[in-house]
Amino acid sequence: MHEMSIAASLIDIVKEEMAKHGATRLLMVRVRYGRLTNIVPEALQMGFEATCLEAGIKDARLELEEVPLTVACGGCGETFTPEHEDILYMPCPRCGREFAHEVLTGRELFVDHIEAE
Numbered sequence: 001m002h003e004m005s006i007a008a009s010l011i012d013i014v015k016e017e018m019a020k021h022g023a024t025r026l027l028m029v030r031v032r033y034g035r036l037t038n039i040v041p042e043a044l045q046m047g048f049e050a051t052c053l054e055a056g057i058k059d060a061r062l063e064l065e066e067v068p069l070t071v072a073c074g075g076c077g078e079t080f081t082p083e084h085e086d087i088l089y090m091p092c093p094r095c096g097r098e099f100a101h102e103v104l105t106g107r108e109l110f111v112d113h114i115e116a117e
């Protein structure tokens with residue numbers, strides 16, 4: 001389950017940021033993740049809690065925000081969000097082209113916000 005290692009690097013980033021700002025108590029972390037990262041939010045929450053426990057962090061919240069998938073059509077350039085989750089079948093609403101689209105959003109995974117004191 002790759003959420004455990006994501007949670008571990010997440011906490012590493014948070015610790016680094018907190019050290020930079022002299023903060024000692026973590027309150028909240030917000031992470032934005034794209035549709036295509038295959039992250040299971042529940043698994044990441046569990047991984048986050050387990051990692052916090054190990055790191056001695058108490059009562060910190062993890063907020064997860066999903067970034068939808070958007071692509072630009074390889075044929076006509078139309079930007080759209082596919083109706084289906086299937087990355088291999090995404091017909092363009094304008095010209096009907098089904099493949100070779102450019103993925104614009106949906107692959108991101110980053111710490112959006114940290115609240116600490």
Ligand SMILES: [Zn+2]
Nearest residue numbers: 073076092095
């Ligand atoms: Zn098109």
